[in-house]
Amino acid sequence: MASQLVTSPNSAAARRPIGGQFVQWCVRRRVQISVVVFAALIGLDLFIFHSWPRDIFKPADPLAMVSLALVILGLLIRAWAAGMLRKQKQLATTGPYALVRHPLYFGSFLMMIGFGVLIHDPLTLWVIAGPLVWLYWQTIRSEEQRVAKYFAKDWAVYSAKVPRFIPYRLVRPNFGNWSLAQWLHNEEYQAWIGSAVALGALKVWQVFG
Numbered sequence: 001m002a003s004q005l006v007t008s009p010n011s012a013a014a015r016r017p018i019g020g021q022f023v024q025w026c027v028r029r030r031v032q033i034s035v036v037v038f039a040a041l042i043g044l045d046l047f048i049f050h051s052w053p054r055d056i057f058k059p060a061d062p063l064a065m066v067s068l069a070l071v072i073l074g075l076l077i078r079a080w081a082a083g084m085l086r087k088q089k090q091l092a093t094t095g096p097y098a099l100v101r102h103p104l105y106f107g108s109f110l111m112m113i114g115f116g117v118l119i120h121d122p123l124t125l126w127v128i129a130g131p132l133v134w135l136y137w138q139t140i141r142s143e144e145q146r147v148a149k150y151f152a153k154d155w156a157v158y159s160a161k162v163p164r165f166i167p168y169r170l171v172r173p174n175f176g177n178w179s180l181a182q183w184l185h186n187e188e189y190q191a192w193i194g195s196a197v198a199l200g201a202l203k204v205w206q207v208f209g
Contacts, residue, residue: 004147005088027139034135037128038115045121046205053202054118063117068199070114075195077107082188083178091151093158095174099167101158102140106165109136111195118202140164 026033045051054064081096081103096103112132116125144164148155183189 004085004092004143005150023138024142026135027142030135030139034112034132037132038119041119041121041124041128042205044124045119049121049124051121053206054120055206056118056199056203067114067117070110070117071195071199074107074110074112074114075192077110078104078191079183079188080175080178081107082186083180083183085186086182087186088150091147091154091158093154093162094177098162098171098174099169101144101162101164105136105140106167109165111191115198115202 045053054061054067056064056068058064077096081092084095084097085092085104096106100106116129119125144159148159151158
């Protein structure tokens with residue numbers, strides 16, 4: 001979960017119109033939807049287009065190295081944020097949260113770009129980019145509305161000076177409040193395990209596909 005709040009799956013669903021319920025259904029299942037979309041992309045490339053991903057162990061391929069670096073950078077940003085995020089206890093405003101309001105999603109975005117380039121299918125990636133951008137934009141909007149209500153006074157000041165998603169200023173890195181226990185509590189290790197499995201699968205696909 002990337003939100004600053006812990007929310008119930010059925011929170012406010014009864015009061016929403018059908019369209020709003022569908023959006024919230026997509027928001028709650030964004031991770032599963034993302035996995036299915038990327039799995040479908042890989043299936044098309046593997047069985048229909050017979051394409052091969054880039055080799056993550058080939059230093060001579062600059063795009064492969066940049067893509068791998070983006071995945072690792074995204075994981076590090078997410079780890080930094082997850083170790084400082086204390087849901088519903090306080091509004092996170094330091095560390096990566098001083099750069100952007102949604103560093104976990106920013107890290108995920110970098111990882112998606114990295115994996116997308118590694119898959120090496122620009123045409124299909126453009127097709128799935130639209131739905132995924134829409135999905136995560138709706139997620140960010142929904143979460144900001146909830147956080148603004150829960151931390152009303154602090155959020156007004158924070159959101160006025162920190163950009164939503166694209167950092168436009170540098171801040172000094174702050175790791176003072178980072179906690180391994182909090183990182184574990186937020187289950188961020190799942191992103192590392194999932195990325196390792198995905199990179200391993202790409203290598204197997206690249207060799208035996």
